[in-house]
Amino acid sequence: MALKVDIILTWGTEAALEAKRATRTIPIVMGAIGDPLAQGIVSSLARPGGNVTGLTSLSGELEGKRLELLKEVIPNLPLVAVLVNPTNRYTGPALQHARLAAEALKIMLRVHETHDAMTLDNELDSLSRERPRALLVFADQFLENQRRRIAQFALKNGLPSAYTYRDHVEVGGLISYAPSYHDLFRRAATYVDKILKGAKPADLPIEQPTKFELVINMKTAKALGLTIPHSLLVRADELIQ
Numbered sequence: 038m039a040l041k042v043d044i045i046l047t048w049g050t051e052a053a054l055e056a057k058r059a060t061r062t063i064p065i066v067m068g069a070i071g072d073p074l075a076q077g078i079v080s081s082l083a084r085p086g087g088n089v090t091g092l093t094s095l096s097g098e099l100e101g102k103r104l105e106l107l108k109e110v111i112p113n114l115p116l117v118a119v120l121v122n123p124t125n126r127y128t129g130p131a132l133q134h135a136r137l138a139a140e141a142l143k144i145m146l147r148v149h150e151t152h153d154a155m156t157l158d159n160e161l162d163s164l165s166r167e168r169p170r171a172l173l174v175f176a177d178q179f180l181e182n183q184r185r186r187i188a189q190f191a192l193k194n195g196l197p198s199a200y201t202y203r204d205h206v207e208v209g210g211l212i213s214y215a216p217s218y219h220d221l222f223r224r225a226a227t228y229v230d231k232i233l234k235g236a237k238p239a240d241l242p243i244e245q246p247t248k249f250e251l252v253i254n255m256k257t258a259k260a261l262g263l264t265i266p267h268s269l270l271v272r273a274d275e276l277i278q
Contacts, residue, residue, distance in 0.1 A: 038063070044229055047091075049178070050127040053078055057089055064238045067091030068225040069218055071176065072098075073243060075130040082243040090238040091228055092221045093245055096176045096201055097131035099214060101138025103199040106212050106251075107171045108142050109269050110197055116145045118169040118196075120160065120187065122177040123150040131175055146173075157183060161190050169196065174210075176201035184208055188257075197261060203252045206277060211257045216246030250274045 038059055045065045047053045050072075056065045057078055067073065070093055079085035082093070108114050119135060121128045132148065139146045147169060149160040164172070172191050174180055180187065181202055188209035191198040200206065200213045228241060251269075254277040258265050270276070 044232055046225065046229065050076055051125065051178075053089070054126065057087075061088055063088065064232045065089045065091070066225050066228045066232070066238070067093075067243075069094040069096075069216070069221045071096040071127045072130050076126060079243060082245075084239065085241070085243055086239045088238050090241040090243060092225055093243055094216050094218070094221060095246060096215065097127065097134050099201070099216075100131050100135040100173065100175065103173055103201075103212070103214050104135060104138045104142060104144060106214055106269070107173065107197060107199050108144065109266055110212070110263060111170055114142075114144055114170050116147060116169045117171045117173050118164055118167065119146050119148045119173045119175065120180060121148060121150055121175045122152050122179050124152045125175075125177045125179075127177070128175060135173070152179060154183075157186075161187075164190075164196075165194055172196045172198040174198060174200045174205065176215075181205075184210070192257060192260060195261060197263060203250065203275075206252045206254045206257075209254065209257055211254055211261070211263075213250075213252045215250060217248040217250050220248045221246060252277065 045056045046068055047056050048068045050070055053067050053070050065088055073079045151157040151160045184205045185208045188205055192209050197211045200210050201215045203213045206213045251273045252275045253273045
């Protein structure tokens, strides 16, 4: 605000909420956010109103899709541990979507909350005793920063794991499924361009993702003794060998 910028570009729920609190006049473009309606950031997707527009990543709704992918890999999947950060306001709406999907898939969810190194230690200890059949990790900056440790824990404990970000899969996680964030931010640049040319954020509809990416780490699958179904392999955008 002190720099008197022309536009603020955000990534994620927390950033968008803080930016909106800071200003009601400077245009805000959301490069990616899980659910702007649930968070009250915009009044509608078609006509957001106010000074905020941009793109939603639908991350919360996709937690159910990630459960479906785990179910494809392990057809008999009774219990999935879910690792979340309770301080992230994305978590509540995302859990609702995950629970609806779990009910339809006849999967029991057990939620483990962590927000710092100490609570992560505790929850991983609990997970090692609990022995779920798979692990679902929600989108969150803290969990993203801890991706290597989480992926290695899942591998050591024989847990197929699913994530939002491909970064987790690159360090040993099994599956990621999400919109293409590169595509979302390229499209966000068009919003910035329109606003700089005079368009009002209130009149620019919130766009939803059109390109999604499924990434599977085949080395992890082999280490876990899993055979990835052919139907899943042919849908993958990338197989990490």
